[in-house]
Every structure is written in structure tokens, then in C-alpha cells.
Amino acid sequence: MMQQTYTLDHWEDRSGHRLTWKFGYRGVAGAFGRIEVVYPAGRHGDRHVTEVRGDGIPVVSFTGWAYGRKPSLYMAQLSVGSDGIRVKRNRWAQTRAGRALRMQVAGREYRYLATGRRHHDRALLRDGVEIRTGRRGRGARKKATFTVVGQADAHDIALAAVMVGVNTRNLTRGGAVRAFFNRSLNWLDIFN
Template identity: 35%
Template sequence: MHTTVVSFTLHRGKERPKGEPEYHVWQGTSQEFGEIRVRYPVPPHMPQARMADVRGGFLPTATFESRGVHMDELTKPTLNGATLRVGDAVVYMKRNRWAVTNRGRALHLKYLGDRYRLRAINRKDYTLTREPDAQDPGVVVIVKQSGIGRRRQLSVSVQGRALPADIALATLFAGVDRSVLTRRGAVRAGLARVFHVAAESAAT
């Protein structure tokens, strides 16, 4: 069902379940979709893997998992070696790693019959757009971060009438490393991988 969504806020926190490693959360309440909770990295922690998920309210559960040798040193899953699911459905992803603009570097998604585009506004903020089709004018979800430390929060606003999957996907990416969606972030990520490989080589 398409719904007009009042803007809402997700607040940053940390939790440590008994016997499990600590993980981060973004959580808050949407007037239309109820409590929303994003977690990363989702326990239990597996070797060479990191996962984020979003649950709660009237949203479908969505998960984003990355696998690779680089993951053991990271908190968030990355766009490399990733699998995205909404419910039991796989969401197909592609992006142009060589594009020079944020628009060109956007992550393109296909979920069921809908096409989406995740684009970085800057290092902290991003938009998720569901593209229009013959029956639907589409929607844009804007996610912006403010504050520092424990006072960090995400403001989520929606232009158009949203589906539950739109909100699930948009909020899920708060728990994903999106740095490669900007050219500068991609350079930093590449240098970090080079130094990590060099450090491992030196240790052996």
C-alpha cells in the first residue's frame, strides 16, 4: 500500500546482548510504519562476514550481508561482495565503479518489479529513489545525519507516497558502508585496503 509518510528520526545507540559482541543501532518510530530498528554488525559475528538488518513495525525485514577477507576489520558491511534481501527476495545490485560523479556512482537496485537508485549527497547523507513507471510516479527518501557522538541522529523524509519496502531499503543503508558511492570515499577505501594487505604481508 502506498502511504504518505511524515518525517521521522532515528537515534544512534549501542547494545551488547549477554554473551554476544557489541553492535550499533539506529532506532526510532515512524507514525505510519511503527518502530524501526537498524542493527550492524548483526550478531553472531561470522569470520570474513558482516551483516546489517532492519526490522520492526509494518516493514518487511531486510538484510545486507558482505563477505570477504577484508570484512574482519570492519564494523559495517560494504558494497563489495554483498547480498541484499527484502524478506526472502534477493535484490539485484549494480554500480559503475569508474564514474566520477556521485550520480554516476549511484547504486542501482531491482526489487521485484521496482527499480531503485541509491545516491550519495555527501559522505553522511543519501537519497533512495524508486523510479516512476506507468502506474506509479515513484518516490524519493532522503536520509540526513546530524549531531556528533552519542547525539547523532538520522532525519528521514519522503517525497511522494511510499511502500514499506521503500522505507526498509532506505533505512537499511544507514547500517552499510556507502563510502564508495563518492569518488573521494572510493579513494579512501582503496587506500585502506592496500594498507591492510601490506600490514598482513608484513605480519607473515
């Protein structure tokens, strides 16, 4: 089975007011050309948007409740081009496979799930294609890697890339517990 690996480098734009700062990853992904992931590409109240654009891929955006600089899976909305895509997940499932994010894009079923205990290792799956994503490094040396197994197309690459700019820690039980306590403490801070 065919396997390829692409690497995107982390970038930051901290010009202007801190609410206008942008972060993300950019690089070249073989035949798919240049890819750029931007977060937050937009803000709508308490919701952030991550967007991916590139030479040979469709524009994909993910909107969710703000968690740091990235959108979270809470109140998630996904758009591929001008099409709104329904995103589903079972937040009460006990296994990583059960907690996977499910979506249907271009007539194909996708699952995005945690492959490790930490929130750095994920995989986007559909029939015949697996894209394993990972984030490594700190600061200027931070990178996102995509290992593609199978015949991936532009939609597959774009979906995997946009998810790198989304806070997906709720795909593991431990991450969901940490996120719950963090939200609770932030909520209690409102009253101080």
C-alpha cells in the same frame, strides 16, 4: 508533493566480547511503526550483515565485506524477506549518479546515491518517491533522519533504513579513493 521527516536515535550494546557488540538506530517512523537497524546483526567470516526490522516493514538485510562495524558495498548481497536481490553499481563511473547502487525490489527499480561530498547524505530514488537520508551528531546524540518525498511504502522505508547501516563511502570518488588506501594499508599491515 507530500513530505515527511522521521528520526531514528543511535543505540549501542557493548555487553560481552567486543565481537558481539551491536550498534544501530531505532525509533518510530509514523504509520510504519517502530523501526530498528542493527549492525553487525551477524558475521560470516570477513562479511558483516546489517538488518532492519519493524512493525510495518519487511525484514531487510544487507551483507558485504566488513569495513569497520558495517558491511561495505564490496561483494554486496541484499535480501528483502526471503528474496535475494541483485545489487549493481558502476565502480568506475566519474559522477555520483553513475556510481549509484541499483536494485530491483518488488518489481520496481531503485537507485541509492550520494547527494553530498561526504558520506552522511544519501538518497533512495524510485519513480515518484525520494527518501533523503542523513546521519548527524556524535556519540549518544547521533541520529539518522529520513525525509520522504512522495507516497512511500514499507519497502521504500525498509531499504532506506538498511542503507543507513552500510558503509557507502564508495558512492563518491573521494570516498572510494580513501577506502582503497585504507584497504591497501590494512593489507600491508598483514605482513608486519
